[in-house]
Amino acid sequence: MYVAVKGGERAIDNAHSWLAEERRGDPAVPELSVAQIREQLALAINRVMAEGSLYDPDLAALAIKQARGDLIEAIFLIRAYRTTLPRLAAANPVDTGAMAVDRRVSATFKDLPGGQVLGPTFDYTHRLLDFALMAEGAAPVAATAPADGAPVPRVTGFLNRDGLIEPALPDDTPPPDLTREPLELPAGRPLRLQAITRGDEGFILSLAYSTQRGYGRTHAFVGELRIGAVAVECEIPELGFAVEIGEITVTECETVNQFKGSKTEPPQFTRGYGLVFGQTERKAIAMALVDRALRWQELGEDYVGAPAQDEEFVLSHCDNIQATGFLEHIKLPHYVDFQAELELVRKLRREAQTLQEAAE
């Protein structure tokens, strides 16, 4: 005797409580605090802030804890929270030229004003598991030196002075807002950059990599990569001037791309640009490469059909919250459409069989 499946509500409640128990893991092991996640898994925090489009390390840490370390799930928690927040004001553009840099490297000049600053990088670590970390020892201490406070001018500025790189002209047009208007195509560069900076790190990385391997090659050099704190300023109408409301850490990458010129543009270096919340170097470099690849039209380059050149393809598929939702939804019930397909396939098979029998 068949009884229709009931009790969906109880099943859901039980699933949630089991999930909570699994999240905690073995209670004999001390619980992770949000502060521990924030301080010791900082790069995970940065990714969640960047792709969640919300600069708040504490909330990102909470999201990572709640999501059991699933970063896309954590990003989703942050996005769903972010969308409920009121817009109080729009900040002025941050001045990354005035950044207090922790790290600043140029691959195009051996030395330059402001110097090369390695900062806290994995770059020259040997990837050997450090078993000492399994035992909890004293906190490591790094050598320090007083900050010299000297300005760190941009590499692209030097090239610009000689007219060797395309100018980046200031534009006061208010940028569109990806989170408040439906995406319409063609999107244009401001919207593209918004989408890519919150796009999935893996997707953007692979697209950038594909351009390096020849699918829309852009001949990129990292003109400059800088990571550090920038001031966030807000115009206060009652005061008539901008007030600093806080500080955020960002990673900025400017690529210098070789360019032999096109029908419309002279031979010169061109630019790709990446700007991402937090220390997120891989993402910022990848973003700059994808940005440059997407600019083929304005530079009069040929469209070679590479995925990274295709604005609609990149923007429609770079958001991991959209992607994971649609991908995973196929595990939801589809009895009704599957039933319709069953009937259709049975009917087609019946007819094919009849035809075959008739032929014999």
Place this chain on the structure above:
Amino acid sequence: MTDQAYNFAYLDEQTKRMIRRALLKALAVPGYQVPFASREMPMPYGWGTGGVQVTAACLTPEDVLKVIDQGADDTTNAVSIRKFFQRTAGVAVTEATGEATIIQTRHRIPEQPLKAGQILVYQVPIPEPLRFLEPRETETRKMHELEEYGLMHVKLYEDIARHGQIATSYAYPVKVEGRYVMDPSPIPKFDNPKLSVNPAIQLFGAGREQRIYALPPFCNVVSLDFDDHPFRATKAAHDCDLCGAKDSYLDEVITDDAGGRMYVCSDTDFCAGRQAAGHAGRLAAGGKA
């Protein structure tokens, strides 16, 4: 109990206003896909975020809400969405199709005919009926603008040439008021005739794809076909084994590992109502089997 931390029905009033404007435009241009600034919702894209946003924008405290998934009120995601609105809007809920003022659905239209004053909200995964013929949104929008639907007719024709019939069993494309070709969401084509001249308002929300479209009451909806291959609404050639209904859409349930099958109404409210009224099918409790 409503959750005081959020606005009525979760969305803030500005967002609801934006959605209502899109809904009005959609109702004014039946079958046209209106872009709207879809928000991230607290459930994943693909779980019905478009439908949830449309329902949230339509709900008033006096509404009575019904939520179904695959025709059933008790499937997990229907339970989850109903609970979401109970929590955030505190509205009354029902399983009875006739008592609901708003029905949110995924993949079905209720068997019981809808009446004037009711709103049926569909969850839509891919709103673009031409998407699998032309993946580019920039192209398909142009095709709609120019009423350039030749590609769709060629596809249907090729089906007939290859299979002797149109091989689309759900999300079967329709033409609305002689103008826009529309995807009715993945409802079985059995449900297509109910789209047309329906006294209820039918609203379609696609959250991830940021589109809303609508069928105003009594609007004409025609399933695409050819004169010599007319559209046919089909279902499994069985009666419901629980309520005996001959004309309802059926789920096929596997009952053992020896090929045993039974067929039951996918619309649980319809089936339960018939059983309560004394109708019995082949395998009904206390029935002949």
